[in-house]
Amino acid sequence: xxxxxxxxxxxxxxxxxxxxxxxxxxxxxxxxxxxxxxxxxxxxxxxxxxxxxxxxxxxxxxxxxxxxxxxxxxxxxxxxxxxxxxxxxxxxxxxxxxxxxxxxxxxxxxxxxxxxxxxxxxxxxxxxxxxxxxxxxxxxxxxxxxxxxxxxxxxxxxxxxxxxxxxxxxxxxxxxxxxxxxxxxxxxxxxxxxxxxxxxxxxxxxxxxxxxxxxxxxxxxxxxxxxxxxxxxxxxxxxxxxxxxxxxxxxxxxxxxxxxxxxxxxxxxxxxxxxxxxxxxxxxxxxxxxxxxxxxxxxxxxxxxxxxxxxxxxxxxxxxxxxxxxxxxxxxxxxxxxxxxxxxxxxxxxxxxxxxxxxxxxxxxxxxxxxxxxxxxxxxxxxxxxxxxxxxxxxxxxxxxxxxxxxxxxxxxxxxxxxxxxxxxxxxxxxxxxxxxxxxxxxxxxxxxxxxxxxxxxxxxxxxxxxxxxxxxxxxxxxxxxxxxxxxxxxxxxxxxxxxxxxxxxxxxxxxxxxxxxxxxxxxxxxxxxxxxxxxxxxxxxxxxxxxxxxxxxxxxxxxxxxxxxxxxxxxxxxxxxxxxxxxxxxxxxxxxxxxx
Amino acid sequence: xxxxxxxxxxxxxxxxxxxxxxxxxxxxxxxxxxxxxxxxxxxxxxxxxxxxxxxxxxxxxxxxxxxxxxxxxxxxxxxxxxxxxxxxxxxxxxxxxxxxxxxxxxxxxxxxxxxxxxxxxxxxxxxxxxxx
Numbered sequence: 001x002x003x004x005x006x007x008x009x010x011x012x013x014x015x016x017x018x019x020x021x022x023x024x025x026x027x028x029x030x031x032x033x034x035x036x037x038x039x040x041x042x043x044x045x046x047x048x049x050x051x052x053x054x055x056x057x058x059x060x061x062x063x064x065x066x067x068x069x070x071x072x073x074x075x076x077x078x079x080x081x082x083x084x085x086x087x088x089x090x091x092x093x094x095x096x097x098x099x100x101x102x103x104x105x106x107x108x109x110x111x112x113x114x115x116x117x118x119x120x121x122x123x124x125x126x127x128x129x130x131x132x133x134x135x136x137x138x139x140x141x142x143x144x145x146x147x148x149x150x151x152x153x154x155x156x157x158x159x160x161x162x163x164x165x166x167x168x169x170x171x172x173x174x175x176x177x178x179x180x181x182x183x184x185x186x187x188x189x190x191x192x193x194x195x196x197x198x199x200x201x202x203x204x205x206x207x208x209x210x211x212x213x214x215x216x217x218x219x220x221x222x223x224x225x226x227x228x229x230x231x232x233x234x235x236x237x238x239x240x241x242x243x244x245x246x247x248x249x250x251x252x253x254x255x256x257x258x259x260x261x262x263x264x265x266x267x268x269x270x271x272x273x274x275x276x277x278x279x280x281x282x283x284x285x286x287x288x289x290x291x292x293x294x295x296x297x298x299x300x301x302x303x304x305x306x307x308x309x310x311x312x313x314x315x316x317x318x319x320x321x322x323x324x325x326x327x328x329x330x331x332x333x334x335x336x337x338x339x340x341x342x343x344x345x346x347x348x349x350x351x352x353x354x355x356x357x358x359x360x361x362x363x364x365x366x367x368x369x370x371x372x373x374x375x376x377x378x379x380x381x382x383x384x385x386x387x388x389x390x391x392x393x394x395x396x397x398x399x400x401x402x403x404x405x406x407x408x409x410x411x412x413x414x415x416x417x418x419x420x421x422x423x424x425x426x427x428x429x430x431x432x433x434x435x436x437x438x439x440x441x442x443x444x445x446x447x448x449x450x451x452x453x454x455x456x457x458x459x460x461x462x463x464x465x466x467x468x469x470x471x472x473x474x475x476x477x478x479x480x481x482x483x484x485x486x487x488x489x490x491x492x493x494x495x496x497x498x499x500x501x502x503x504x505x506x507x508x509x510x511x512x513x514x515x516x517x518x519x520x521x522x523x524x525x526x527x528x529x530x531x532x533x534x535x536x537x538x539x540x541x542x543x544x545x546x547x548x549x550x551x552x553x554x555x556x557x558x559x560x561x562x563x564x565x566x567x568x569x570x571x572x573x574x575x576x577x578x579x580x581x582x583x584x585x586x587x588x589x590x591x592x593x594x595x596x597x
Numbered sequence: 598x599x600x601x602x603x604x605x606x607x608x609x610x611x612x613x614x615x616x617x618x619x620x621x622x623x624x625x626x627x628x629x630x631x632x633x634x635x636x637x638x639x640x641x642x643x644x645x646x647x648x649x650x651x652x653x654x655x656x657x658x659x660x661x662x663x664x665x666x667x668x669x670x671x672x673x674x675x676x677x678x679x680x681x682x683x684x685x686x687x688x689x690x691x692x693x694x695x696x697x698x699x700x701x702x703x704x705x706x707x708x709x710x711x712x713x714x715x716x717x718x719x720x721x722x723x724x725x726x727x728x729x
Contacts, residue, residue: 003616005654005666040651062624063667086637086668125621135607136614137622144604258600266603 004042006083007061009124013048013210014203014242020072021045021056027075028058032083041083047123047211050365051111054094059106059124066106067092097361097383114381116343117367118351119167119204119327123211128246131253134214140259142330143218143225147265152182152226159226159329162337163349168194168285168322169400169426170502171348171415177319180309181227184317189229191220192313192320195236195243196290198282199398200449202429204353205323207365209236209243212327213250217273219329221260224271227319232273235290237280247275282399282453286501287312287320289455300457301501322427324353344370348414352425358394358432359386368413375409378432389434393517397426399446399453400506402513403439422513424506438535439518440525443511444472450507461504464495468511477538480526489515534596537581541597542574544585548593555585555594616658623665631664631709633657634682638671645697646679652698653681656705664709674719683708694719 010016010025028043049057054068058078065088067078074092081087094103096110103109117123126133134140146155160175181189193216197205209216220232236244251273254260262270276294283289284299291313293299312318328350332340341349348370354377355365361383368377374394378384385391393403402423404411411417415425433442447469456462468491474480492508499505515522524530531539544555544564551569563579566572574585574594586594601607623630635641635650654666672680677694683704684690693704694717707713 003620003654003658005620005650006668007620009621040647061621062627062665064624064627084637084642085639085670086635087670126618132610132614133618135611136618138611140601140607141611144607148604256600258602263602265601265607 004040006041008041008043008078008083009046009059009061010043011047011049011055011057011124012045012128013052013055013207014240015048015052016056017242019056019069021070023072024056024058024070024075027072028079031075031079035079035084037079037083041079044127045129046125047128048120048207048365049124050115050120050207050367051109051362052364053362057124058092064105064107066094066103066109068094110383111362111364111366111381114372114376115367116351116369118331118340118343119208119215119324119353120211120365120367121331122215123207126212128211128213129249131214131250131257134212138334139214139330140218142333143221143259144265146222146225146333147267147269152228155222155226155333156182158333158337162332162340163344163347164325164328164332164340165348165415166322167324167328167352167427169397169424171425174321174325177309177321178223178226180307181229181317181319184310186317187228188314188316189227190313190316190318191223191227191229191232192287192290192294192308192318193220193232193234193326194285194287194290194320194322195234195240196278196285197237197240197323197427198280198285198453199400199427199429201357201431202355202398202427204355204365204428206240206243208323208327208353209240210246213243213247214254215327215330216247216323217250217254217260219326220273221264221271222329222333223319223321223326225269227317229317229319230270230272232271233276233294233313234273235276235278235284235294238277239280244275244277251275281455282449283455283501283503286503289501290320291318298455300455301503303500324428345412345414345417347416352413352428354428354430356382356430356432358430359389359434359437360384360432361386370414371412373410373412374404377413377430378409382432385432385434389436391432392435392437393433393439393442393514395423395431395433395442395446395510396429397424397509398429399449400424400502400509401426401429402509403433403442403517404513405517407517422509422516424509436533436535438476438531438533439514439521440472440476440531441533441535443514444469444476446510447472447507450503454503454507458498458500458504460495460498461500461507464491464499465504465507467491468495468508472511475522475525476531476536478525478529478536482523482526484526485515485519485522488512530597540581541576542579542581542583542585543595543597544572544574545593545595546571548591550591550593552590554588554590558584558588560584620665623663627665629686631662631686632684633664633666633709634669634684635666636670636672636678636680636682637668638675640671640675641678641680644678648698649679649681649696649701653701653705656702657709660705660710662705662709673723677719680719685709685712692719692721693717 058067164174165171289299289301308318353367556564563575681696
């Protein structure tokens with residue numbers, strides 16, 4: 001049979017699937033069949049394209065047409081127009097928000113121009129449920145190369161020289177970790193893939209497992225060969241059902257092809273992978289807590305050393321790496337460490353995947369070379385701030401990271417410069433905030449998350465964070481005192497220095513970095529009892545301006561608690577003791593007479 | 598399914614499967630390849646452009662020519678259907694008219710492979726917006 005002339009790639013990631021992309025793919029197939037073009041065009045369900053802002057995405061190959069927000073009902077038109085007649089369906093094409101120009105070719109999109117896709121190389125390109133497509137893109141060639149032509153030490157040397165560092169957050173040199181595990185004595189060792197992605201807003205690990213599960217399987221087997229392990233475990237949260245399903249399919253396909261199991265590539269090396277499900281606790285992303293959870297114990301961290309590389313799962317040497325770290329390995333082996341280390345900065349090599357979220361135009365998943373600036377990420381790839389508002393800050397690294405502001409916009413993004421700026425790489429979550437966001441409230445939100453997720457084992461984290469949260473709550477309710485800011489700083493530093501694991505040690509980061517960068521906002525809350533962004537309800541006072549009020553009674557009728565009184569054609573008044581600050585009067589007033597102080 | 602027992606097995610499998618995803622890789626850098634656009638509007642299809650397109654794709658494959666074949670809408674030269682536009686990197690695009698299977702063969706053999714123009718060129722009678 002001849003090959004297909006047209007490939008229609010339909011995003012099958014969780015984001016697009018929840019917008020019915022699976023139905024869309026089905027409809028496209030039916031329509032193609034109705035036209036009798038089954039041998040001409042092919043519909044492929046792929047992993048995430050990253051452009052989640054405008055999902056579901058359909059990309060038509062070979063002309064690179066990029067359709068956005070496609071509904072199942074659009075299938076007929078796309079097939080009749082594009083597949084049959086070669087005419088693009090203009091209304092579904094992407095429109096550049098800045099220039100208002102329609103972009104037909106995905107290569108012309110700002111979103112993709114500065115990206116370098118290594119870990120995401122196959123996401124949105126291949127069908128993750130078909131091992132053949134992975135093999136066709138050089139899949140398992142790295143494993144074959146390592147097993148048949150390299151010694152474990154040689155392979156570790158390549159990873160070391162590539163300069164790859166852990167993508168899960170801490171940035172520990174990957175090659176060094178592999179070497180320590182290899183050198184740890186013991187005949188029974190384990191490879192663990194940490195797929196317990198817990199940062200709010202981060203979904204790169206899920207997308208890799210959904211879009212390219214074989215790359216992780218291949219890298220785990222390579223790691224097994226290098227460290228001397230024959231068993232691999234993927235610790236994945238149970239709330240990632242699609243990733244689990246695709247991973248299971250991939251593992252069974254790999255077994256079928258003899259790429260997992262005994263005597264892989266005809267060598268004595270054998271390796272197999274099984275899954276362990278997590279219940280979704282943030283702390284289980286910490287490697288010692290993760291291992292305890294896998295053993296069936298309570299997911300609590302323990303002191304390091306001993307490191308898992310020496311004494312891990314069941315007391316045996318265990319190499320724990322993150323999904324994204326693993327996904328980068330096969331390419332490094334095939335293309336060489338020189339190629340990989342030529343990308344990035346002096347101490348941070350390669351690329352990093354970031355999840356853009358918050359008040360940015362192009363919400364989605366991006367992969368950029370290390371050393372790119374925040375400005376490029378937010379204003380070029382991200383397309384700038386939503387609704388033309390002004391940029392205020394960006395929280396990098398989730399609840400463990402810090403909040404950076406406009407003065408950091410030109411800081412190159414790498415492990416060390418982010419730490420120097422008071423944030424951290426973390427797993428790569430990037431939440432962008434605009435002028436309407438209150439930074440004290442943001443700090444409170446992130447602390448709220450860590451207070452909830454603290455496992456409670458050590459006192460500073462369990463009690464300290466709770467006290468910090470109370471202080472912040474007081475400030476946002478207008479009961480803060482000037483000393484509270486110093487108390488927060490003091491307490492934060494103690495928690496940072498004395499907590500057992502990274503969760504506690506990094507929990508005060510958002511609060512501390514926000515005090516550092518937005519001290520004026522804290523002071524406005526404490527001294528003037530005002531929230532400059534108008535977010536903290538307790539600090540807002542609604543008033544009616546006498547000059548503007550015409551006495552139309554619209555506000556009084558809108559008020560759900562009857563706090564507004566006044567006769568027709570006369571000035572209305574708000575009783576602040578009754579007001580619940582819902583803002584209904586302000587929305588209703590046609591004369592802008594209701595203001596907030 | 599035969600298991601992969603060694604590196605040669607993997608290579609063999611890869612070569613067998615590569616053509617299935619090759620189109621996606623080629624579309625990453627179309628400007629470096631020969632691009633052939635076959636007009637596929639109602640009039641073109643009625644005049645047999647689908648046969649022409651299928652023939653071109655299969656023949657390029659058989660003759661080992663790296664090219665991207667896409668379909669486009671009506672080019673406006675309906676009197677000369679099927680019409681085919683050929684863009685060779687570094688050269689101006691050329692539109693051929695009345696491209697049946699025989700003509701397609703001639704275009705591939707002489708123009709795409711040898712760079713020699715063949716009869717049947719339609720002079721461009723309009724400008725495209727991106728050229729203005």
